[in-house]
Amino acid sequence: MTNDTVKLVSLALATPENIILQTDAGETAAKLFAHRYREFKHLASVFANAGITKRHAARPLAWFTEPHGWQDRMEAYAEVSSALFVEAASAALDRAGLTGRDVDCIVTVSSTGITTPSLDARLAERMGFRADIERVPVFGLGCAAGVSGFGIATRMARGRPGANVLFVSIELCSLAFRLDELTRPNIIATALFGDGAGACVLSTRAEGLAEVESTGEHLFPNTLGIMGWKIDDTGFGIILEQSLPPFAQENIKPAITAILNRAGLGITDIDRFICHPGGLKVLAAFEAAFELAPGFFDIERGVLADYGNMSSPTVLFVLERAIQAGLPPRSAMIALGPGFSASCVTLKKAA
Template sequence: MDNNVQLLSLATAVPEHIIQQSDAAETAARLFADRFQDFRHLAGVFTNAGIQTRHAARPLSWFTEPHGWEDRMSAYVDTARRMFAEAATKALADADLAPDAVDCIVTVSSTGLATPSLDAQLARQMGFRPDIERVPVFGLGCAAGVSGLAVAARLARNRPGAVVLFVAIELCTLAFRLDELTRANIIATALFADGAAACVLKSGVDDGLIEIEATGEHLFPDTLGIMGWKVDDGGFGVVLAQSLPPFVEAELGGALDSILDRNGLSRNDIGRFICHPGGTRVVAALETVLGLPTGTLDVEREVLAEYGNMSSPTVLFVLQRALRQGLPERSAMLAMGPGFSASCMTLRRVA
């Protein structure tokens, strides 16, 4: 039996509060229109974002009041714990495994801080063993759904027979700011949402959903200002460059070809791309770069419409639907994030 890594299960979770995009637009207008001169020029983003509903850690009314670090991180830990437990429990049940079978947990999140880490806080509740290996990862942003899964896959490959649990959890809405009268903040309030996904990985098996084949990343030089956080007393403040879609069109293709080439592959070997839908303009840019007819990334647009941009878990929501539809012989997951960086993973259909 070889040590090829397979994905045994994939589960998702979202917080209970649902925000209709029309309500978000109305609330944003009430909060910003009289204080931010450019708001009227940006208001169209709420209707052009391709989003109908989003899930949030707190009800919409919570965001109409000022909050600082303590409020935001308290909300993060409270909601992240519940989503972690829900997604991980579902994933383990779908893999027909008990929590004490898990040997390692990789957790990615860039939208809140918790020390001890979430996995430690939930260890007794979940029933994890005392000797479990924990790998919490911060700062990879939207790309972490792919790059974090790649870390989990490498750990599984290097420890044949070990069960690795991967959890991606983000509470992007907690970075919405009343005091940030900026273009980036308005766009964030129109795009970002909260969610979680969990996967169970194991090597040396032949009955998984899909095999994780190759992984790779590309860090673009001198691009630190494209995406990320600034940090002040009020919490996280979004950094988001207006030039992202044109940058994707100009630069992503070469980076993707380089990643695939390092693994002995080319785009012609890929039957389907599974992409992180950062927004409608980014999805359109991805179709251009990948040479796909407009509308090909339909599942990406569906997830964006129903859930918004949840950062790292979003591409796993797309993968979940793509698995249900059935994947070709080889697929490729693709996400981009702070750095600015691109992360790619190829998947092989299990015979």
């Protein structure tokens, strides 16, 4: 028996094998930038104050001390993202009691690299996907894609009762590291971002870890410059406005309220927010906006400490820990990303 209630059937995570300690990242950045960028001494404290202990990276630390162009970066992206895709997706399917042949639709999100054919096609034979699988590769949603992509996968599952939808989120943020960018955003990105992947199976067919109740997004007008990429021959270059935390504090609650209202819900209906931890200042802005006690987002801070900001999959790492801790009756996953946009998915505790 199936109905239109979509369940989160399984969840799995993956990270590259290379680990960069934050202390080593700070020391290496000082060697690379301090003698070339006068403002570095004023920014160096971000490595110690970011709340990050370690991060996983697509390449060893020494790789980042040498110049790399677009081809180097995309070759690394294709190699490592493929390995993470297989690891995370295979584990999610195994936990759901499925194989690649059981997947009817796959939604893949990533904004830190490009492959054509897309990853799902490149790995179809290895994963055992059927020839009639529906593929939805999505690029450009950035940090919000972990929630937005989850929402897309949910709607695909709801529109196809009984289908198994695989959602995969992969980001290799470290490959955007720039030796040539002597800017504040680049130094902050060097201190903040890491690499990782997450995968989920969504379906109306089976019992699950949680029921997906609603999905929604909000696009803020006249905000294109807050976050994104500039692209040149060297690769991606970070666009990151210093005003992001105060913008989040002022705007996140009205945006999430509007999304919830469209689903017949309100802020007071949410027992726990599960947030993408974009950084300590953004988490503090969320706590202030939703009138929560400072330090409320303890799981989010724990994930940030262990992995850094991995962009889109980070919220799935938070979700895994929230599930392990025990979900309350209703949770809301939320994230902000380029556009500038907010995304929200509400989850109900599995019956």
